Amino acid sequence: xxxxxxxxxxxxxxxxxxxxxxxxxxxxxxxxxxxxxxxxxxxxxxxxxxxxxxxxxxxxxxxxxxxxxxxxxxxxxxxxxxxxxxxxxxxxxxxxxxxxxxxxxxxxxxxxxxxxxxxxxxxxxxxxxxxxxxxxxxxxxxxxxxxxxxxxxxxxxxxxxxxxxxxxxxxxxxxxxxxxxxxxxxxxxxxxxxxxxxxxxxxxxxxxxxxxxxxxxxxxxxxxxxxxxxxxxxxxxxxxxxxxxxxx
Numbered sequence: 067x068x069x070x071x072x073x074x075x076x077x078x079x080x081x082x083x084x085x086x087x088x089x090x091x092x093x094x095x096x097x098x099x100x101x102x103x104x105x106x107x108x109x110x111x112x113x114x115x116x117x118x119x120x121x122x123x124x125x126x127x128x129x130x131x132x133x134x135x136x137x138x139x140x141x142x143x144x145x146x147x148x149x150x151x152x153x154x155x156x157x158x159x160x161x162x163x164x165x166x167x168x169x170x171x172x173x174x175x176x177x178x179x180x181x182x183x184x185x186x187x188x189x190x191x192x193x194x195x196x197x198x199x200x201x202x203x204x205x206x207x208x209x210x211x212x213x214x215x216x217x218x219x220x221x222x223x224x225x226x227x228x229x230x231x232x233x234x235x236x237x238x239x240x241x242x243x244x245x246x247x248x249x250x251x252x253x254x255x256x257x258x259x260x261x262x263x264x265x266x267x268x269x270x271x272x273x274x275x276x277x278x279x280x281x282x283x284x285x286x287x288x289x290x291x292x293x294x295x296x297x298x299x300x301x302x303x304x305x306x307x308x309x310x311x312x313x314x
Contacts, residue, residue, distance in 0.1 A: 068100055068265060072272035075115065079276030083123035084284035084293075085300055086222050086239025088116030088247055089273075091307060103259075110258035111266055113251045115273045120244040122274050123281035127237030130285045134230065134238045136195040141221070141238070142245035144203020151208055168209070168220055169308035175223025176301030179232075179294045198228060207246065223301055232293035236284060 075093065082089035094112030102108040127133050206220055221242050225235035284293065 069268070071096065071100060071265070072268040075269050076272040076276040079115070079119045079273040080280035080283075081296075081300065083119055083240070083277035083280035084236060084288070085297055086120070086123070086236035086243065087300075088120045088243050090116035090247075091304060102262075106257055106259035107261065110251075110255055111261070111269065113247065114255075114266075115269055117244060117247045117251050118270055118273045119277045120240045120247060122277040124237075124240040124244050126278065126281035126285055127240055130237075132233055132237035132285060133241050134195070134234050136192055137199045137225070137230070138238045138241040140196050140199030141203040141242045144200055144205075145207040145242055145246035148204045148207030166309065169305045172220065172223050172301050172308070173305035175227055176298045176305060178298075179223075179226055179301060180298030203242070222297065226297065232290055232297060233284065233288075236293070236297075240281075 074096065075089075078089050078092050082092075090112050093115045094108050097108035097112055098104050102111070124133070202224055206224070209220075221239040222235055225238060226232070230238065288296075
């Protein structure tokens, strides 16, 4: 059995849970590379691990009152409702230019996070948060359906660029991505065939442990500067992966 895979996922979930992301961008390719069938094994398990990572981290962040619910609820609603429309549009729209656009957007957010940039102004009021959450959630929900992937890599940079503090951005993103990933999980669960239950259980246990450790460390130990540095490095890595794996 591939015992090293759960250990690797333990580390991945530790890092991604700190940043409000699910880790599906790494879980699914790794599972495919080690020999699992892409559509019937790698995607169903990878999406499940994505859900567990963000849901487990969300429990910590909700308990520590780090989630901005005025943003999370409308954002999550848009991410739940719009993916089917994006999936339908996938039949007629080219995906590579869209992926390149999101990769560049993510890279810009990564650079801004590393530089410590903060937007000018007093921040968003309740109405602005509602409007941003609905609009951004609808747009990202549409494009996640179009691209066939979760939106965690895009939610965090958008929140950062809107001026949401690093810890709150990660916590809010965890809740939003969990809502979006759940619908994706139930859709892909129907495609699972002959799951390797031992590997599934070990990977799920590793991800739950890693995400709990990562979210608790971020909530209680990490300083703001360290959060932004880690955000920036990971966002630049995600942008590079998007370009290498989907555009080139």
